[in-house]
Amino acid sequence: MPKARLTPASVTEAAAALVDEVGFDNLSMGLLAERLGIKTPSLYKHVSSQADLAHRIAILAMTEAGDVIRDAIQGRSGSDALAAGAQAMRTYVREHPGRYTAANAVRPTGPDDPFIPASERVLASWAAMLSGYGLDPGQEIHAMRTLRSVLHGFATLEAAGGFQIDTSVDESFTWLINFIDQGLRAGASTGAR
Amino acid sequence: MPKARLTPASVTEAAAALVDEVGFDNLSMGLLAERLGIKTPSLYKHVSSQADLAHRIAILAMTEAGDVIRDAIQGRSGSDALAAGAQAMRTYVREHPGRYTAANAVRPTGPDDPFIPASERVLASWAAMLSGYGLDPGQEIHAMRTLRSVLHGFATLEAAGGFQIDTSVDESFTWLINFIDQGLRAGASTGAR
DNA sequence: CACAGCGAGCTAATGCGATTAGCTTAAGGC
DNA sequence: GCCTTAAGCTAATCGCATTAGCTCGCTGTG
Numbered sequence: 541m542p543k544a545r546l547t548p549a550s551v552t553e554a555a556a557a558l559v560d561e562v563g564f565d566n567l568s569m570g571l572l573a574e575r576l577g578i579k580t581p582s583l584y585k586h587v588s589s590q591a592d593l594a595h596r597i598a599i600l601a602m603t604e605a606g607d608v609i610r611d612a613i614q615g616r617s618g619s620d621a622l623a624a625g626a627q628a629m630r631t632y633v634r635e636h637p638g639r640y641t642a643a644n645a646v647r648p649t650g651p652d653d654p655f656i657p658a659s660e661r662v663l664a665s666w667a668a669m670l671s672g673y674g675l676d677p678g679q680e681i682h683a684m685r686t687l688r689s690v691l692h693g694f695a696t697l698e699a700a701g702g703f704q705i706d707t708s709v710d711e712s713f714t715w716l717i718n719f720i721d722q723g724l725r726a727g728a729s730t731g732a733r
Numbered sequence: 734m735p736k737a738r739l740t741p742a743s744v745t746e747a748a749a750a751l752v753d754e755v756g757f758d759n760l761s762m763g764l765l766a767e768r769l770g771i772k773t774p775s776l777y778k779h780v781s782s783q784a785d786l787a788h789r790i791a792i793l794a795m796t797e798a799g800d801v802i803r804d805a806i807q808g809r810s811g812s813d814a815l816a817a818g819a820q821a822m823r824t825y826v827r828e829h830p831g832r833y834t835a836a837n838a839v840r841p842t843g844p845d846d847p848f849i850p851a852s853e854r855v856l857a858s859w860a861a862m863l864s865g866y867g868l869d870p871g872q873e874i875h876a877m878r879t880l881r882s883v884l885h886g887f888a889t890l891e892a893a894g895g896f897q898i899d900t901s902v903d904e905s906f907t908w909l910i911n912f913i914d915q916g917l918r919a920g921a922s923t924g925a926r
Numbered sequence: 927c928a929c930a931g932c933g934a935g936c937t938a939a940t941g942c943g944a945t946t947a948g949c950t951t952a953a954g955g956c
Numbered sequence: 957g958c959c960t961t962a963a964g965c966t967a968a969t970c971g972c973a974t975t976a977g978c979t980c981g982c983t984g985t986g
Binding site: 545546578579586 | 962963964965966967
């Protein structure tokens with residue numbers, strides 16, 4: 541076998557870094573090739589298409605995000621776990637906006653797509669965190685969806701520059717986390733919607 | 734003046750309808766031209782580029798969404814206004830996913846971009862609705878951002894098929910609205926974060 | 927009623943980015 | 957030291973956005 545300078549994994553890693561710099565929409569095979577010091581067609585020796593590349597970036601991103609969130613929640617519970625997990629996710633998205641966009645641009649290609657377990661790991665972390673609130677089992681799915689909605693929505697809006705710079709966005713995010721925490725505590729005690 | 738079959742407005746309208754069918758990412762000048770019964774280059778007599786077209790769709794979408802939300806909130810207050818406004822927005826996004834994507838893909842081109850007043854109208858409706866909760870003035874910005882985050886996040890995730898079909902998404906949305914309503918009421922009485 | 931101009935639409939051509947075909951060559955296993 | 961294999965290259969194709977320049981019908985005017 542000849543020298544293995546580049547691999548699908550290393551190409552994906554480089555593409556992920558690139559996408560965080562220039563934005564997911566501005567990813568091009570030519571730009572990536574230039575970064576890697578090779579000609580554009582040579583990329584096809586490692587990834588089968590640009591869609592494939594985007595898909596690999598998405599899996600990478602989802603895996604990294606899953607790790608970061610799990611580590612943040614690790615050893616904490618209740619409000620602390622929520623705050624740590626949410627902050628970890630926001631930090632990840634801020635540092636890797638392109639990767640995050642890629643992760644959200646992807647649809648699983650089939651039942652054995654590695655993207656599926658990767659995203660399930662993220663969901664599992666959130667579920668573990670939520671379980672600490674002792675919600676009514678029937679409520680958990682709704683709480684989960686609400687949580688995902690706020691976090692995803694905030695991250696997306698922030699990444700898109702959707703918030704005016706007047707008031708601190710950091711402050712808004714802690715306020716938001718607190719808001720969710722209060723609601724979950726209340727919901728747990730009430731058991732009602 | 735020759736016959737005015739097509740105008741920038743009518744082309745934009747057709748493009749908006751198209752984008753809702755095929756998805757924003759699959760919009761192409763060729764496809765739109767075909768729909769309009771003209772050849773691709775003729776489109777450039779009405780819009781200056783595909784980016785221009787996308788921008789016009791975004792303005793249209795933001796304007797329509799603003800109308801829909803304003804009308805829903807009209808004559809209601811408090812929980813009712815929140816529920817009606819949120820439902821109106823979700824309905825709009827479900828019926829016009831392509832338009833909504835376009836609206837979020839756009840950055841204002843300058844200080845006199847008509848997109849700016851259009852989006853401000855949306856924000857103004859939410860602000861009017863929130864004022865009914867009598868929040869502490871310092872909290873309003875955070876509440877607004879939180880509200881936008883949940884609604885945007887939910888709409889986006891739903892449009893992307895991010896929710897598994899197991900449990901009713903409608904139910905989750907009413908739960909979410911209720912969750913926000915409870916939180917806002919509590920925040921109003923407490924005045925605390 | 928003839929006519930002059932404008933502008934919508936058309937065809938032909940350009941350019942860029944993704945992708946494919948086929949060649950070349952260096953490296954690792956025998 | 958040879959032989960296979962695959963990484964990388966050049967040349968070519970394709971699709972899609974965009975530009976250039978022509979044409980012709982409508983409309984307002986004399």
